[in-house]
Amino acid sequence: MxxxxxxxxxxxxxxxxxxxxxxxxxxxxxxxxxxxxxxxxxxxxxxxxxxxxxxxxxxxxGVTLAPEGRGIFPDQSVLDNLLLGAYSLQATAAEINALVGHGFELFPRLAQRQAQWAGTLSGGEQQMLALARALAWRHRGENGSSPRPTARPSRRA
Structure with a gap:
């Protein structure tokens, strides 16, 4: 095929x-x-x-790619890693706050560690961060409306 x-x-x-x-x-x-x-x-x-x-x-x-090797900025905080993803969107402050909030909603553990340097996270947490950035930074609609998430990963209890 x-x-x-x-x-x-x-x-x-x-x-x-x-x-x-x-x-x-x-x-x-x-x-x-x-x-x-x-x-x-x-x-x-x-x-x-x-x-x-x-x-x-x-x-x-609406195209995002979570690169192999996690693709995070280890010497930046978790929050800064998420904010860096908004750079090319030219989003408003309100949109950026909503995107960051969505990333923390997807992975609550990251919200608890938002001030921590990304390089000190566990491997699984670093992968969460890379995925949060890739999933949260979706395109704004044709009319300039707020970004929308691509999908929500399932969470096990």
Whole structure:
């Protein structure tokens, strides 16, 4: 099966891509994020072709990528890590506060540690931080409305 035969058209869904090593999974994700050129085909978000949009502007289209190795800023606080994710959104202070609040709502443990340096968190907490940033920094609607979360991870009691 080729990637072109794999339409991912549902909003608010999480898709899993699995295959043998070297099949192009990472290349696919990097292409969607704008970090690698698209060899053929198109990437549509809400019917809009984002293939020509530079990587740093795709966040505003709703594309986020939580990189391997957690991708946090270890010498910054948990709160600062979440705030840095809002930089390219050009969001208002109220929107930024809502986004940070959403990240803490998704992972309450991070709210308890918001002043702590991210590099001193446990590995699981660092992964929570990377995911909170990726999930919380969704694009604002076409009308400039507040950002919306992509999904809520299930929490075990």
């Amino acid at each position: 080729t990637w072109s035969e794999m339409p991912m058209t549902r909003s608010m869904w999480c898709s899993t891509i699995s295959s043998v090593m070297g099949a192009g999974k990472s290349s696919l994700l990097k292409s969607i994020a704008g970090l690698e050129p698209i060899a053929s085909g198109r990437i549509l978000i809400d019917g809009r072709d984002i293939g020509a949009i530079p990587a740093h502007k795709r966040l505003q289209c």
